[in-house]
Amino acid sequence: MACDPKISKLLSHIQACRSATLPGGRLKFYIGNHHVGYVWPDFARTLAGVSADMDLTDRLVLAANAAPRFNEIAAAAGARVRFENFDVREAIGGPVLAVLDRGALPSFGVIGVGAHLNGLVQRPDGWHLWVAKRAANKKLDPNKLDHLVAGGVAAGHTPFETLVKESEEEAALPAALAAQARQVGCFAYNMERLEGLRRDVIYAYDLVLPEDFVPQPADGEVESFALWPLAAVFERVCASDDFKFNVNLVLIDLFIRFGLVTGEDAAMLRAALNPA
Numbered sequence: 001m002a003c004d005p006k007i008s009k010l011l012s013h014i015q016a017c018r019s020a021t022l023p024g025g026r027l028k029f030y031i032g033n034h035h036v037g038y039v040w041p042d043f044a045r046t047l048a049g050v051s052a053d054m055d056l057t058d059r060l061v062l063a064a065n066a067a068p069r070f071n072e073i074a075a076a077a078g079a080r081v082r083f084e085n086f087d088v089r090e091a092i093g094g095p096v097l098a099v100l101d102r103g104a105l106p107s108f109g110v111i112g113v114g115a116h117l118n119g120l121v122q123r124p125d126g127w128h129l130w131v132a133k134r135a136a137n138k139k140l141d142p143n144k145l146d147h148l149v150a151g152g153v154a155a156g157h158t159p160f161e162t163l164v165k166e167s168e169e170e171a172a173l174p175a176a177l178a179a180q181a182r183q184v185g186c187f188a189y190n191m192e193r194l195e196g197l198r199r200d201v202i203y204a205y206d207l208v209l210p211e212d213f214v215p216q217p218a219d220g221e222v223e224s225f226a227l228w229p230l231a232a233v234f235e236r237v238c239a240s241d242d243f244k245f246n247v248n249l250v251l252i253d254l255f256i257r258f259g260l261v262t263g264e265d266a267a268m269l270r271a272a273l274n275p276a
Contacts, residue, residue: 006238007265010255013237013248014272020190020197022109027056029108031097032064034090038109038197043077050076067098079104080195085155086112092188092201099155106196112152115159116250117167117181118206119148119215120230127230127258130215132171132222134244140195144244145236148215148225149173159183159203170222171215181207184257187249187273204250234260249273 026038039047039060048056051073053066062070070088075081080103088098088110105112119130130148134141151166153159160183167178185204190197215225228236234255236242243251253273256266 004265007261007269009238010248010252010261010269011272013241013245013252014269017189017191017245017249020192020199022190026109026197028059029110030059030061031067031070031088032061034094034097036088036090036097036108036110037199039107043107046077047073062098064097070098071101071104074100074104074108079107084152086110086152087155096155102152102154106193106198109197109199111199111201113159113201113203114150114152114246115163115166115203115205116147116247117149117163117178118184118204118250118254119171119173120206120208121211121213121227122208123211125229128227129230129233129254130171130209131226131228131233132215133224133226135221135223138221141244143223144247145242146222146244146247147250149178150244150247160205163203163205169219170217171225172218173213173215177209177213178207181205185250185253185274187246187253189246189249191245200246202246202250204253206254230254230258231260 023038026040027044028035029037029039044056044060048054053063055061081101082103084102085099086102087096088100100110121128132146132148134144134146136142149167149170151162153162164175164178167173168175184206188201190199237248237251252269255261
């Protein structure tokens with residue numbers, strides 16, 4: 001049976017975030033005995049050349065006692081720097097083994113964690129969603145449509161703490177209001193991007209906002225906010241690539257939960273979003 005074009009487009013958004021095949025020519029990267037990422041062989045040789053603490057065989061291993069110098073070694077090998085550290089773990093929920101600059105995560109294929117907020121408003125004519133437009137000067141995905149609030153989880157913070165902090169910084173959303181958000185999902189993907197290998201885990205939250213709340217661009221990362229009917233968001237996602245790639249995952253989940261996709265189509269999308 002042919003798939004509805006809208007459902008096909010939604011599936012393509014999910015598949016786009018799952019574009020990486022692992023190891024796919026990369027070498028496994030370890031900190032001590034913990035497998036934390038993947039690196040290209042050329043980059044592995046560069047790392048081994050700048051630090052005796054990097055042991056290169058059929059894998060690349062950073063000595064556990066050198067973990068505190070991970071950023072220093074990565075920078076010496078030419079990894080990108082964004083001056084924001086993320087925790088390095090073997091798996092979500094596992095112990096923190098090191099910290100690594102956010103810009104270097106894709107070079108090492110280290111897991112990155114993010115928090116995204118569906119900012120919802122219930123009006124007499126139905127559900128609406130606050131949509132952000134990313135600033136034109138963003139290094140990644142400029143001018144793309146985005147969530148009301150979304151951000152990476154910095155070292156030492158939880159996704160919920162990040163959500164509350166980013167709400168004030170990005171949208172002038174008071175912390176007391178942001179703290180009412182509830183987690184509704186968690187989505188993982190491995191994606192090949194220009195910046196490297198993205199192994200991301202996104203925590204999704206819903207927050208029903210008062211009708212009189214109007215977000216304000218507060219830190220320059222967002223150009224503007226607009227309140228869209230949820231049905232219009234659905235149509236845009238089904239017809240374009242206008243939303244940032246990982247925002248689509250959270251929105252597809254929202255469409256299922258709010259009944260814009262039902263039955264077998266919903267079951268198919270749910271299985272793609274959260275594979276066993």
